[in-house]
Amino acid sequence: MRTQVExxxxxxxxxxxxxxxxxxxxxxxxxxxxxxxxxIREALRxxxxxGLITSxxxxxxxxxxxxxxxxxxxxxxxxxxxxxxxxxxxxNGTAQDIHTLNEAVAEFAxxxxxxxxSRLIKAKTAFYDCLMQGSGNVFVKQMLTSLHNRVTLxxxxxxxQPGRLNHSxxxxxxxxxxxxxxxxxxxAAACKYHIDMAAKVALDYLRKTSENDGD
Amino acid sequence: MRTQVExxxxxxxxxxxxxxxxxxxxxxxxxxxxxxxxxIREALRxxxxxGLITSxxxxxxxxxxxxxxxxxxxxxxxxxxxxxxxxxxxxNGTAQDIHTLNEAVAEFAxxxxxxxxSRLIKAKTAFYDCLMQGSGNVFVKQMLTSLHNRVTLxxxxxxxQPGRLNHSxxxxxxxxxxxxxxxxxxxAAACKYHIDMAAKVALDYLRKTSENDGD
DNA sequence: TTCTTCGCTTTTGTCAGACAATCGGGTTGT
DNA sequence: ACAACCCGATTGTCTGACAAAAGCGAAGAA
Numbered sequence: 361m362r363t364q365v366e367x368x369x370x371x372x373x374x375x376x377x378x379x380x381x382x383x384x385x386x387x388x389x390x391x392x393x394x395x396x397x398x399x400i401r402e403a404l405r406x407x408x409x410x411g412l413i414t415s416x417x418x419x420x421x422x423x424x425x426x427x428x429x430x431x432x433x434x435x436x437x438x439x440x441x442x443x444x445x446x447x448x449x450x451x452n453g454t455a456q457d458i459h460t461l462n463e464a465v466a467e468f469a470x471x472x473x474x475x476x477x478s479r480l481i482k483a484k485t486a487f488y489d490c491l492m493q494g495s496g497n498v499f500v501k502q503m504l505t506s507l508h509n510r511v512t513l514x515x516x517x518x519x520x521q522p523g524r525l526n527h528s529x530x531x532x533x534x535x536x537x538x539x540x541x542x543x544x545x546x547x548a549a550a551c552k553y554h555i556d557m558a559a560k561v562a563l564d565y566l567r568k569t570s571e572n573d574g575d
Numbered sequence: 576m577r578t579q580v581e582x583x584x585x586x587x588x589x590x591x592x593x594x595x596x597x598x599x600x601x602x603x604x605x606x607x608x609x610x611x612x613x614x615i616r617e618a619l620r621x622x623x624x625x626g627l628i629t630s631x632x633x634x635x636x637x638x639x640x641x642x643x644x645x646x647x648x649x650x651x652x653x654x655x656x657x658x659x660x661x662x663x664x665x666x667n668g669t670a671q672d673i674h675t676l677n678e679a680v681a682e683f684a685x686x687x688x689x690x691x692x693s694r695l696i697k698a699k700t701a702f703y704d705c706l707m708q709g710s711g712n713v714f715v716k717q718m719l720t721s722l723h724n725r726v727t728l729x730x731x732x733x734x735x736q737p738g739r740l741n742h743s744x745x746x747x748x749x750x751x752x753x754x755x756x757x758x759x760x761x762x763a764a765a766c767k768y769h770i771d772m773a774a775k776v777a778l779d780y781l782r783k784t785s786e787n788d789g790d
Numbered sequence: 791t792t793c794t795t796c797g798c799t800t801t802t803g804t805c806a807g808a809c810a811a812t813c814g815g816g817t818t819g820t
Numbered sequence: 821a822c823a824a825c826c827c828g829a830t831t832g833t834c835t836g837a838c839a840a841a842a843g844c845g846a847a848g849a850a
Contacts, residue, residue: 402803420831507714611834631842
């Protein structure tokens with residue numbers, strides 16, 4: 361089914377098996393996944409709408425590249441939306457959602473301590489899923505999901521930076537604490553701080569590598 | 576070409592020729608537009624990704640319906656994003672963009688005075704295009720475009736409410752004035768106020784009609 | 791009568807094959 | 821060395837085909 365094709369392609373892009381700028385030839389995808397061109401093309405259109413790939417007329421789709429400025433814009437709007445989500449969560453989230461959030465935070469902290477890579481990613485997405493869910497706004501949820509997918513185009517989760525992970529855990533605990541306290545303003549500030557820190561690390565790294573690319 | 580099919584369908588939905596909840600049968604679309612099923616299906620997937628239509632497995636796509644709560648959420652996030660766009664525009668927009676914005680406002684005021692329906696819509700979209708353009712953030716632009724498209728699913732632009740139009744013109748002038756003054760906070764407040772007013776009118780109307788539906 | 795169950799029709803989801811249009815690169819000629 | 825040209829590769833689209841599933845109506849049982 362096409363959603364499975366979508367997921368496979370999405371994962372292939374997120375995991376870096378398809379690198380930004382790489383061309384995606386229909387026929388190759390057909391035989392590599394073992395599915396007809398119809399399904400491939402429809403899945404590609406979906407990913408294109410999500411911004412993960414970019415299609416050029418008669419040249420086909422390529423994995424989207426993201427410039428330094430676009431990355432900065434991405435983190436800006438992500439901070440905006442996640443702050444909003446945190447605030448709404450704190451002010452209007454259900455007790456059940458808060459409970460789930462704290463569990464996700466605990467799991468994330470544990471994963472960070474034990475150092476498991478894939479487990480860490482899973483825990484982080486669980487946390488964000490819960491945060492978006494708790495916001496109670498389906499549009500915010502959709503938009504943040506799309507943004508999160510695109511962040512992976514930057515090819516380095518800011519978590520991989522040494523020392524960043526511990527800070528990240530602390531910041532996330534701060535977010536959960538503010539939400540548990542039903543303190544909307546504090547939750548928003550904590551979310552914004554978290555994203556701004558991640559943005560700083562990511563953009564510094566990006567600037568460094570883009571300088572290398574410029575050589 | 577499929578972008579033309581997309582535009583046709585989008586327009587058919589926005590103009591209300593396809594009403595929310597209505598089923599979209601592939602074969603009918605094929606013969607009504609005069610294009611193969613391939614193009615239709617790809618266009619439908621695009622619209623689905625934009626949220627204009629919703630597909631149910633083996634039952635096909637229908638024009639998306641939007642509940643009262645979703646409408647409230649839509650206006651909330653729209654206020655958030657447009658405030659941000661206004662603030663960024665005021666603080667970082669180019670003089671050229673500001674000039675274009677003021678021209679769009681003037682055209683909108685003129686269209687409102689002369690009462691031309693389609694001209695009014697065109698002027699309003701021009702204003703918003705300019706506002707989003709001036710924000711300098713491609714993600715905000717994409718998201719707001721998507722939200723604007725979905726607002727039309729509510730089937731009554733809040734502008735059509737009597738008396739609302741004049742207020743709308745004033746509010747938009749306020750936005751442009753704040754941006755021209757390079758006053759970011761004021762621009763954001765003006766944008767938020769504008770959307771909040773539109774939301775109030777739209778949601779009141781929605782509540783009224785949904786009560787009628789409930790009878 | 792009303793509820794359940796069965797089968798039929800419609801529509802989707804997917805595939806394979808075909809063909810024109812177009813893009814990029816390599817070749818050829820000067 | 822440079823320009824024009826031609827050719828292979830790829831996309832965009834159409835057609836026809838078929839299984840699978842959903843909805844509907846009719847038939848049958850309680």
